[in-house]
Amino acid sequence: MTSVAVYHSSVPNQKNREKIDLLTFFAEGVRRVGDTVIDVRDYRLRQADVGFIQGWISGFPDRPHLRLRDSVVHSQLVTGKYVSTADSNMFLYANTKNPNHYLRYSFNGVFANTGIYCDSDPNPQRWIKISHDMGIELKPYRETGEHILVCLQRNGGWSMSGHNVVEWAANLIITLRQYTDRPIVVRPHPGDKAALGYLGDFNNSEYLKNVRLSYDGASLKDDLVNCWAAINHNSSPVVGAAIEGVPIFVTDPEKSQCREIANTDISQIENPCCPDRQAWVERLAMSHWNFAELRSGEAWAHMRQFIV
Numbered sequence: 001m002t003s004v005a006v007y008h009s010s011v012p013n014q015k016n017r018e019k020i021d022l023l024t025f026f027a028e029g030v031r032r033v034g035d036t037v038i039d040v041r042d043y044r045l046r047q048a049d050v051g052f053i054q055g056w057i058s059g060f061p062d063r064p065h066l067r068l069r070d071s072v073v074h075s076q077l078v079t080g081k082y083v084s085t086a087d088s089n090m091f092l093y094a095n096t097k098n099p100n101h102y103l104r105y106s107f108n109g110v111f112a113n114t115g116i117y118c119d120s121d122p123n124p125q126r127w128i129k130i131s132h133d134m135g136i137e138l139k140p141y142r143e144t145g146e147h148i149l150v151c152l153q154r155n156g157g158w159s160m161s162g163h164n165v166v167e168w169a170a171n172l173i174i175t176l177r178q179y180t181d182r183p184i185v186v187r188p189h190p191g192d193k194a195a196l197g198y199l200g201d202f203n204n205s206e207y208l209k210n211v212r213l214s215y216d217g218a219s220l221k222d223d224l225v226n227c228w229a230a231i232n233h234n235s236s237p238v239v240g241a242a243i244e245g246v247p248i249f250v251t252d253p254e255k256s257q258c259r260e261i262a263n264t265d266i267s268q269i270e271n272p273c274c275p276d277r278q279a280w281v282e283r284l285a286m287s288h289w290n291f292a293e294l295r296s297g298e299a300w301a302h303m304r305q306f307i308v
Contacts, residue, residue, distance in 0.1 A: 056069065147227055
């Protein structure tokens with residue numbers, strides 16, 4: 001029998017219904033499978049085979065929920081145990097309301113090179129179900145397009161390893177201009193409310209000519225219309241681009257969930273590789289579970305097979 005400590009106080013805002021339900025339903029599913037749940041509603045650590053938290057560690061754990069996450073992750077890993085979390089739905093671009101509450105689950109990390117995503121033996125039926133529920137399909141690669149879409153991440157966020165996203169974008173655009181004169185559209189992270197302020201006017205300098213920001217309120221699907229290629233550091237926007245048939249580039253392939261299908265050489269922007277994506281999308285689907293599957297124990301029954 002496996003013991004799972006569910007840390008409810010890892011949620012910073014107790015008014016966020018989805019995050020509260022996430023922890024409650026995960027615990028419910030663990031019990032249905034027959035394993036032991038330790039519901040932790042304070043900020044103290046408990047001994048368990050698995051510690052389950054919402055979110056991940058921060059470089060600046062200056063608030064109680066961040067200190068708790070940091071402590072859980074480090075205490076579990078240093079003792080050879082497991083820590084699990086839920087991260088964003090990589091297919092969210094298709095329906096940002098996410099009515100089925102699909103989220104992505106892993107053990108011991110939130111990057112492709114650190115997390116255990118329980119995806120080593122993909123079941124094709126999983127992708128079929130998710131593609132149906134999310135209303136998406138793997139589209140053929142495009143052979144035409146006009147602009148290059150640069151998808152930003154949160155400025156200084158943990159997925160950027162603290163790097164300034166504006167500097168990343170500027171350096172990327174300088175590199176791109178060595179190989180292409182295509183229009184460039186810069187898409188800020190939709191959750192970064194300060195983005196327009198720190199991005200400023202992308203047409204103020206010579207090397208940023210023919211560069212514009214995505215229109216306010218534009219969806220990723222909107223920005224992918226007539227798109228030649230999409231570029232990102234290591235996060236989820238290029239998942240949607242790849243599914244929609246747009247060739248993708250990433251600048252941090254080790255941490256990217258798209259590393260096996262992404263281009264990494266910006267000099268090839270006019271001649272991108274277009275690898276087969278079927279095995280990739282089936283693998284990606286294996287880490288995504290909805291709330292009904294969480295409550296029933298189906299998600300945990302799958303995940304617990306990867307605890308050794």
